[in-house]
Amino acid sequence: MTKVNNWLKNTQAWLWPQSCHLCGDGPLGLDKALCSACLRDLPWNTHCCSVCALPLVHDAICGQCLRKPPPYHRALASFSYRDPVSHIVHGLKFGRRLYYGRFLGEALAETVAQAEHLVMPNLLIPMPLHRKRMNERGYNQAYEIARPVARLLGCSIAKGVVVRTGETKEQSQLNALQRRHNLKNAFTVTGPIKGLHIVIIDDVMTTGATVGELARALIYKGARRIDVWLAARAALGR
Numbered sequence: 001m002t003k004v005n006n007w008l009k010n011t012q013a014w015l016w017p018q019s020c021h022l023c024g025d026g027p028l029g030l031d032k033a034l035c036s037a038c039l040r041d042l043p044w045n046t047h048c049c050s051v052c053a054l055p056l057v058h059d060a061i062c063g064q065c066l067r068k069p070p071p072y073h074r075a076l077a078s079f080s081y082r083d084p085v086s087h088i089v090h091g092l093k094f095g096r097r098l099y100y101g102r103f104l105g106e107a108l109a110e111t112v113a114q115a116e117h118l119v120m121p122n123l124l125i126p127m128p129l130h131r132k133r134m135n136e137r138g139y140n141q142a143y144e145i146a147r148p149v150a151r152l153l154g155c156s157i158a159k160g161v162v163v164r165t166g167e168t169k170e171q172s173q174l175n176a177l178q179r180r181h182n183l184k185n186a187f188t189v190t191g192p193i194k195g196l197h198i199v200i201i202d203d204v205m206t207t208g209a210t211v212g213e214l215a216r217a218l219i220y221k222g223a224r225r226i227d228v229w230l231a232a233r234a235a236l237g238r
């Protein structure tokens, strides 16, 4: 029985940490990853570009979006991609900390619910992983973020609508030019999406090259409108 109890306790702690993951304060509720003080101090993306969610000092449209608007309608992001959010995203992506997916997804649902002029989409598409990386990792972090968003906002998550085909290298290891080249024919849209308003969900957007490529592929196949919902938005040049 003790063995079973220990196993349960370990599993529970793995699924839902019982003390704050940043400061160690606790105990917290079973479904909480951070204490309220750490939550408040996170780099919330309060002032940003109203098109691409790039963190700015004041709300505005950034120079990049003015020069060349992206292929999507609007991006929303909960956080600026800085510490400790970068640490949380890293833990979800590379450390199998799936409860961070739930945390980031719930924060994202809150951000979306508070956004002005919100138009709810027909479908959420978590940024697909290449099959090779999916096999290595065993889960898709964008899907882990999308799940709580879908649950809290009452949206559907697309299944098998897009496949990641061409690109194989990790984008974060490449410069802007290499990223564009790496993304050539990166996505194959296989599902019927004509006339749909689609939201792409991703963990972090940096240059926007990957999201832009997927948005273009979806529009090419007849999607009516694309929005982008992100856990975090990085400043350019990262």
Ligand SMILES: [Zn+2]
Residues within 6 Å of the ligand: 020, 021, 022, 023, 024, 025, 034, 035, 036, 037, 038, 039
């Ligand atoms: Zn804390």
Ligand SMILES: [Zn+2]
Residues within 6 Å of the ligand: 049, 050, 051, 052, 053, 054, 061, 062, 063, 064, 065, 066
């Ligand atoms: Zn912008």
